[in-house]
Amino acid sequence: xxxxxxxxSPAPAPALMTSVAYGLLAGTAFGAIADGMMIPLEFPDKxxxxxxxxxxxxxxxxxIPLVHLGVAGWLLGLGLGVLLSLPDAIITKxxxxxxxxxxxGGAIIGWLASHVVVGM
Numbered sequence: 298x299x300x301x302x303x304x305x306s307p308a309p310a311p312a313l314m315t316s317v318a319y320g321l322l323a324g325t326a327f328g329a330i331a332d333g334m335m336i337p338l339e340f341p342d343k344x345x346x347x348x349x350x351x352x353x354x355x356x357x358x359x360x361i362p363l364v365h366l367g368v369a370g371w372l373l374g375l376g377l378g379v380l381l382s383l384p385d386a387i388i389t390k391x392x393x394x395x396x397x398x399x400x401x402g403g404a405i406i407g408w409l410a411s412h413v414v415v416g417m
Contacts (some may be wrong), residue, residue: 313413316362323406324358331398349385357381357403362410370411371404378403 314322328351340346360381361374382399386392 316410316414319410319414320359320362322358323362323409324355327358327402327406328352328355330354330402334398353381353385354399354402357399358406361403361406362414369407371408374403374405374407374410375400376403377407 313319331350331354332347335347335350338346357378361370361377364373364377366373378399378401379396381403382396386395389395
């Protein structure tokens with residue numbers, strides 16, 4: 298990185314936050330959104346269902362900006378979102394809603410991470 302860029306050279310885009318800060322923010326937001334979507338549903342143990350969903354989505358949001366595989370951010374997010382959603386989908390037998398929300402949320406988090414995180 299140049300301390301004094303040459304006149305006319307484009308300035309590098311500043312990163313808005315670190316991987317850990319973005320992961321904590323994205324994980325908390327994704328967990329809250331997932332829980333918000335589940336509030337109207339009925340469960341035998343609603344507290345456990347909401348906590349499990351929050352922790353799963355939090356893990357997706359936290360891990361995506363911390364993993365560097367050299368692929369597009371949205372693709373990394375999509376892959377991790379699906380992979381981390383599969384255990385819950387298998388246990389509950391609700392594949393479509395769980396995996397699709399994980400895939401879409403993961404892709405969005407990954408795309409955003411590639412635009413706002415240092416080193417992505």
